[in-house]
Structures are given as C-alpha cells and as structure tokens.
Amino acid sequence: MNPIFQKFISVHGTQFSVIFFAGIFFITWNLENVIGIFIDYKKWRHAFLNAPFIFTNIPGQLLMGWIFAKVILWTGMHHFGFLYLLPLQHSPLLLFVITFTFLDFGEYLYHVIMHKVSRLWMFHLVHHSDPIMDVSTTLREHPGENLIRLSFTLVWVLLSGATIWVLILRQIIQTFFTTFSHMNYRLPSKTDAVIGSIFVTPNLHRVHHHYQQPFTDSNYGDVLSIWDRLFGTLSRLPEEDLVFGVDTHMSASENGNFKSLLKMPFGKYRRKK
Ligand SMILES: [Zn+2]
Ligand SMILES: [Zn+2]
Secondary structure, eight states, X not given: OOHXXXXXHHHHHHHHHHHHHHHHHHHHHHHHHHHOSOOSSOHHHHHHHHTHHHHHTHXXXXXXXXXXXXXXXXXXXXTOSGGGXXXXXXXXXXXXXXXXXXXXXXXXXXHHHHHHSHHHHHHHHHHHTOSSOSGGGGGOOOHHHHHHXXXXXXXXXXXXXXXXXXHHHHHHHHHHHHHHHTSSXXXXXXXXXXXXXXXXXXXXXXXXXXXXXXXXTSXXXXXXXXXXXXXXXXXXXXXXXXXXXXXXXXSHHHHSSHHHHHHGGGSOOOOOO
C-alpha cells in the first residue's frame, strides 16, 4: 500500500465508502432476485420498513464522525495507542492487518455484550426482530444501537491509535461482509467450508438470526469468523430449520411497523427462550 493510495483513501475515502455501500447494496439486492432462497415475500415492502433507519441514524453518525475526526487527530499528534509502540512505520500492510484484526475482535466483543446485557439487548433486538432476512436487514439498526456501537468503536480506535486510511479501508471491507452476510442466499456447503473458516458467510450469520436459543447467541463474528471458533460460539443449522426473528417479539404488531421498532428498546424486557 503506497503513500499515494493511503493519501487518496484518507481524503476521498468517506465519499468512496458511501458510494461503495450504495453499489454493493444495489448489486446484492438484484442478485437476490436471481439467487434468493425465499422469493415468496414482499421484498419492497420489507425494504421500506427497514430503509427509514438510514435517516434516523444520520444525526448520530454525523456527531460521531466529528468526534472520531477529533480523536484520530489527537492520537496522531500524541502518538497515542498501542500501534505506535510496534515497529510498523515501514510496513503499512502489516499495520493494516493488525489494526483490522484488533478492531474486528472489538466488534466480536461488542456483539457478545449487546446479547448478554439485557438493557443493551433491547436495542440490538430491533435488528434481530426482522422475521425476513435479506440485504435490507443490514439497515435495520436502532439509532440508539448505532450510537452505542460507534462509541464502542471509538474506544478501540483510541486504544489502538488507528489511522484514518486504515479505518476507512476497514469500513469498506466491513460494509462488503455485513451486506453479504445478510443476503437472502446461502453459499454451497463446500465453498462455505472454505470461506467460512476465516470469514463470516451468509450461512453463518443466518444461524445468528434464528429465533431461538442457543442459536441467537452464537456466530457473533463481524468480518472474521475466527473469534467464534476460538471462543466456542460457532454454530450451524440446516436452512430448513431456520426461522428468523426473536421468539419474544414474533407478532407483526411488534416487529412489523417502524414506530413499534423505534419504541422496542423501551418496552418490557422479556427473556429469550
Ligand atoms: Zn446479534
Ligand atoms: Zn445481522
């Protein structure tokens, strides 16, 4: 990764990642029409329920984007973070791999915490409550969870001293995998065995969206599936056994309209069965 590439990503990366997200969403959305497992549902209606989260999350993202910029500037000026202690100045590729792995482990931990702490689960529940799983499920994130997630990431960025070009490049890769893993699609088992040994695949993430325990509390990985293997949280289920949603919130009056979804974290906590 030469300095010109790093500079390009630092300057134009944010715009590029937004365009990249739109592009990958457009491609996977159309691919689903051809290779999708479930075609017998109202795809547009489903997307219109999840799409408003793009807009409710904008204020939080702008605020956190501003805070991120300040923090990255500060860590850069003061050489704060463990990455500055490692001799990586002349190996940007290694710097990227180490930062990426560290931040992806952070995402794994964050995800486990969101499932285990009941107050936080109520926010993350909104994402899980989707009874249909396709690329628009990627968008279904409560603005409260969006703020919590970005705050967690901020802590990892502060601890590591990650640079802007690394963060943007990581975000582009993360966007690809998050969209891909929510697709209404399953990889052939042999391909999944190879790709899934390192990365999160739709086959793995679909099990995470199964409505009942212990499957909801498994396959927490964001981009890398290695953490689930390492900590024994990996599970598999055949496609015919999968039911999406959360057993405590299966009625359409709870999971089928935007207003109820926004209010969901403030409802009564009911334990997953
Ligand atoms: Zn989850
Ligand atoms: Zn998901």
